[in-house]
Amino acid sequence: MESSLVIRGWKLEVRVWCVVILASSLYFLTSSSLRAQNLEDYQQIAAEQNPGLQAKYKVFEAALERIPQANSLQDPTFSFGYFVSPVETRVGPQRARFSLTQMFPWFGTLKASGDVASLNAETQYQVFLDARNKLYYQVAAAYYPLYELDKWIVLESENAEILESYKTIATTKFENDQGTLVDVLRVDIMLKDALTNLEILKKKKQPLVTSFNKLLNREEHAEVVVTDSLMVTDLAINRDSLLANNPVLDELEIRLEASKKQEVLAEKQGLPKLGVGLDYVIVSERTDMSVPDNGQNALMPMVTVGIPIFRGKYKAAKKEAQLMQESYSLQKEDRINQLISGYEMADFDRIKQMELLQLYDAQIAETQQVLNLLLSAYGNSGTAFEDVLRTQQQLLKYKKMKATAMMDYHVAVARLNYLTAKKY
Template sequence: MRKLLIISILFFAFSAKGQSINDYFLIATENNPELKAKYKEFEASMQRIPQVSSLPDPNLSIGYFISPVETRLGPQNMRFSLSQMFPWFGTLKAQKNVATLMAESKYQAFLNTKNQLFSQVAAVYYPLYELVKLQNIEQENIKILESYKNIANAKFENGKGNLVDVLRVDIMIKDAQTNLEILNKKEPALISWLNSILNRKYDEKIVVSQEIEVIELPFQYRKDSIATNPLLQELELKKQASDVAIEVARKQGLPKLGLGLDYVLVGKGMNNFPDSGKDVIMPMVTFSLPIFRKKYKAATNEAKLMQESYSFQKEAYENKLNGTYYKLVFELEKERDLLKLYEGQVTTLSKSLNLLLAYYSNANKDFEEVLRMQQELLKYQKMQLSSISTFYIKLAELDYLTAKQF
């Protein structure tokens, strides 16, 4: 099979007919606190870059000789020392690269949270859509049953029917009314659930769209886009950061260069030498001696092990995504087949019900069959709605796997 029939809801944004799911995606993006927290983590990680790519602070020391040191040119009264350490060549750039890659991984984590949020919205929006449609079906069912009751009453009063038909349809009306009451009570729960995801008041009004249209999509729907899943991208960036961290650990194990300057204030000497009382300026060069190698070796091994860990995590998650993809495709195909079956059953039952009702109106027969077929029609209408809701939820999960942008 090359193509998969997919039922897709087309909505008109902020219209009287309802708001599309994309509208609620936008509201969730702007309001959801978990998503905001992830973005703040990304922003915080960006502040790490200038911290690791800057030179260490210079050192300034001041010394005062309580007992001045007498020299041939005069007594030394005060000493100033200024020094600056420089890491090995390329260390700061490597540290900056590590911080940059880690910040990019945080952004991918933010994107993954956003995609998860969209899937959560869909998991509530479509059942709410189903509930609204079920309410309409039950209301219409009650009207139909009441019309049946009027027909049964009229035939009973004319002596052409029996009381059992009236009582039977009355029982079905009460069942339908109870079902409608349950649906009405369930609606606030779904609305509050969706509003909690949107970070709004629990009772704020939610209006779902009513428009649907059938379209076709390729069988391998967005299969190649699995590689763009933010979690995979996040693990790849962390793997790259660990690779650069190995270089950082190696460079940190090399000597550091220090440049400095000493300035000594010298008082006037008692001897009349030409340079008597002249201050002393002394440039200095220092080197660190990284002779304790265990910590540098451990840092290198840590980076290598984390690189291997991220590689295995990415491979495992990629396998999981591919396996879930084919599972969801199967479930979409199943719902498509069921929808096709339900659509045919509803059409056939509607025609049969009209014929039976006409036959009953002209003869005193088959009222029980009329009621049975009405319930059968109602069952398939509800199953059709349930299948549509399930279909869209699974499609939203598939869009999450393939990192679809809305």
């Protein structure tokens, strides 16, 4: 009779404990979902505040300022000369000379130079776009480990509470001569392990939060609210979009076009340059005799031609542009290979994590059934307590592995989004 009362009391304690855990879990889920912030919101904050990304955009803006520089003529040349010994002429001695000259490149040179500058600016914009997409991926890759850690903390905390209840039950049974001291010591050892693991997990959170906040250029202790639930979603990513509108490929294509324009510019720069100018000479009057136009200042228009005799530098500039065209073509081919292989690996990892999630769901369900049966057997006979503890830890392991697989799945999806340059 006494044994029956003890067993019934133990069952009632377990049921009460389950109700408490369920209520606590529901409260945690409700309060967390109300405070959870969307990952896309954090990515937008990072795009607006990350100094590295802002630096990329400043480079683009600086490249835009090179366009008017490339389209502009050379500054005119002004010179002044004073005759220490005046040069005598029929209308009087020359005292001083003013000269103004403007050189003009060959027809089409300025346009070619402007085209090169415009294309170079566009390449910097593509660099900025790729840096933004990479930053989005980095934010996601730092966000999902926080989800995993929160899940592990909750699981380890629940495990410690369950082990605490097991310890109480084992102690009660030992005191009533229905169990052994070994059971009490064994569960005590596992409880200490659980509490230590829980403390380590809590200490691990701050470094992860700091890394995440620094991507957003925020104070390292700023609160990061992570969603408490993730799901496997249908992924609308087509491999055909891998090579379409990819900033890195677009950058290399634009650089290739810019090098072609650079070749044209090198040819234009090897053509003669034309210049027009004006000389103005100050002439003093003659005092020794009277002549027509006495002291008349002289005005002389001039035409200048710059002859590119030394052709080596122009040939070298043209050859350099041609070699860069070949380089960009090879870089683009190499980047396409990297994108394809990276896509295949990321997609494989995504599919692998989906299959692992299905496996862990099945293992968790079956292990829970085994645990329930073992608990019932232990409540009736007071034996197989070691199996109860072992199964409890196995259940904890599967739940942790599920949380990790969910994290890895979403990181793989974020990687695919980066590789395919998904628009956010």
